[in-house]
Amino acid sequence: xxxxxxxxxxxxxxxxxxxxxxxxxxxxxxxxxxxxxxxxxxxxxxxxxxxxxxxxxxxxxxxxxxxxxxxxxxxxxxxxxxxxxxxxxxxxxxxxxxxxxxxxxxxxxxxxxxxxxxxxxxxxxxxxxxxxxxxxxxxxxxxxxxxxxxxxxxxxxxxxxxxxxxxxxxxxxxxxxxxxxxxxxxxxxxxxxxxxxxxxxxxxxxxxxxxxxxxxxxxxxxxxxxxxxxxxxxxxxxxxxxxxxxxxxxxxxxxxxxxxxxxxxxxxxxxxxxxxxxxxxxxxxxxxxxxxxxxxxxxxxxxxxxxxxxxxxxxxxxxxxxxxxxxxxxxxxxxxxxxxxxxxxxxxxxxxxxxxxxxxxxxxxxxxxxxxxxxxxxxxxxxxxxxxxxxx
Ligand code: PLP
Numbered sequence: 030x031x032x033x034x035x036x037x038x039x040x041x042x043x044x045x046x047x048x049x050x051x052x053x054x055x056x057x058x059x060x061x062x063x064x065x066x067x068x069x070x071x072x073x074x075x076x077x078x079x080x081x082x083x084x085x086x087x088x089x090x091x092x093x094x095x096x097x098x099x100x101x102x103x104x105x106x107x108x109x110x111x112x113x114x115x116x117x118x119x120x121x122x123x124x125x126x127x128x129x130x131x132x133x134x135x136x137x138x139x140x141x142x143x144x145x146x147x148x149x150x151x152x153x154x155x156x157x158x159x160x161x162x163x164x165x166x167x168x169x170x171x172x173x174x175x176x177x178x179x180x181x182x183x184x185x186x187x188x189x190x191x192x193x194x195x196x197x198x199x200x201x202x203x204x205x206x207x208x209x210x211x212x213x214x215x216x217x218x219x220x221x222x223x224x225x226x227x228x229x230x231x232x233x234x235x236x237x238x239x240x241x242x243x244x245x246x247x248x249x250x251x252x253x254x255x256x257x258x259x260x261x262x263x264x265x266x267x268x269x270x271x272x273x274x275x276x277x278x279x280x281x282x283x284x285x286x287x288x289x290x291x292x293x294x295x296x297x298x299x300x301x302x303x304x305x306x307x308x309x310x311x312x313x314x315x316x317x318x319x320x321x322x323x324x325x326x327x328x329x330x331x332x333x334x335x336x337x338x339x340x341x342x343x344x345x346x347x348x349x350x351x352x353x354x355x356x357x358x359x360x361x362x363x364x365x366x367x368x369x370x371x372x373x374x375x376x377x378x379x380x381x382x383x384x385x386x387x388x389x390x391x392x393x394x395x396x397x398x399x400x401x402x403x404x405x406x407x408x409x410x411x412x413x414x415x416x417x418x419x420x421x
Contacts, residue, residue, distance in 0.1 A: 043387070051067060069272070072402060074275060086322075102129025107124035107129065120256075126297065127284070127285055128286070128304060129281070132277070137161070138164040140300065140303070141239075142164075148169065151165045151201065152173045152175055152197060153165075153175070153200075156177070158203060161201055175188050200239070201239045202221075202240050208396040209361040211356075238257060238264040243269045249333065262290055267283075333400065337358075337360070343409075358399050359396050
């Protein structure tokens, strides 16, 4: 067998491991006694319109509903998505610019596979979603980590400039961000764009941005996420409805290859080719039908706004340090000792499940997923207080 694949399967991610521990612990001592902040599983129910559209879809003739779609997805669904983007961002995309996938995971993997050859480099901004490394390395490319700015976790453009080489094919940006909750400012992205244009000129080859945007609508700070292709033409967008419509189990998302990107037609076909090579073809048709019907549904961020306030008020009172999130549903909290893994283990002794930052490529912090019920936050107060007292 392929040893690398064996290793990936045998060693689950630290996040999944903590989640599994939480399930076992809940069975032992009761769910109400475990404060599980490990996973990014949305706690807001999917909009009612989704269930209604799925029910309507089941009324369609079976041959229409259950048959294969074209590999890149039904034209009607891709056109609905293009129209929605055009209305919101003043663009002129068409169905032919979109490739439907099973979630953002498959979209990202298809982009990495479409762009990278063995020996190439793809840059990620640390802290970052851990699966990026798995997908990048699976193409034979090298995953290069560049830390974000220590004070505000915005992109460190001078550090990115220094990290770019002739082998750099792409940089991944993720705003609103998992795990920090940062939204990159427009100015920050403009600086990135100016720098990248200079570097493209220097190397005489495109350097693409891969904009990973599953949290796009979950932004509730002062800064709204910029539409990245409007600031930098060589941007591929990866999206899913896993977080915005709370549909992570349904596996539906897309890659957008804007026509203004360098070599756009060939690149779109390379994304199709990557989808083919990886077996990511013909996204689920019930979901294609549902998304086409519900594309303009509003996204409900209110529960996350409330949870953010509940949690940050509580941690303020207890004296924890954290980065105020502008979006997504994660709080990035300073560990109370340099070893974040040891801190996360100590938290477990109080039945608090929080993920050590080492999983995201940096030390010294933990991630609290606050996409949980309000009662989980309220009831965790004593546990956070006891954890703080351990370090008094
Ligand atoms: N990118 C980021 C930053 C994520 O946090 C996640 C999931 O948590 C994904 C991509 C994958 O999302 P999907 O469920 O759409 O595959």
